[in-house]
Amino acid sequence: MNNGVYLTLLDLARFDLMKRANTWQLLKKQKVHPVVVQESITFRKSLTPWLKFQIETKILGWDDQAFFVGQRFVVKGEIYAEAVVKLRFLRSPKGTPTPDEINLLAGGWSAPVPQLPDWVVQWNKSAALPKGKEPAPSDWTK
Secondary structure: OOHHHHHHHHHHHHHHHHHHOOHHHHHHHOOEEEEEEEEEEEEOOOOOOOOOOEEEEEEEEEOOOOEEEEEEEEEOOEEEEEEEEEEEEEEOOOOOOOHHHHHHHOOOOOOOOOOOOHHHHHHHHHHOOOOOOOOOHHHHHO
16 A cells, blocks of 8 residues: 555545544535645554554544544554644635534534644644745745
8 A cells, every 4th residue: 555545545534534523524515625735654563455444543632723533453451553633624715614613513622622743743743844944935946
């Protein structure tokens, strides 16, 4: 399995979770859908053909702009790959609802609000380009 397939399977696992929790249906009625903003994956062992595995998904927390989701591939209790994904939501035809708005649209968050781990906050900060420092398209050709 190549690296792209892992990310595709993580997408499908998030969709499956949202569908089974009825969140997908509620947000679809509001013309709201998730998009991946940033993700990082660490590979520990290879998943070989016919190896049975599970994908575990956990909401790590959120800030004022995005949700952060942890996901991992597990075989018999052993982690084979682990990822963190930053998700935002878009409203068609235009708009970007906040996580608090998404929670309301999805029927509210009934569990204790997870505290975003410090390592996720640092990961998010380290990947952000400073304002005004984005490379111009011409920088890539030099």
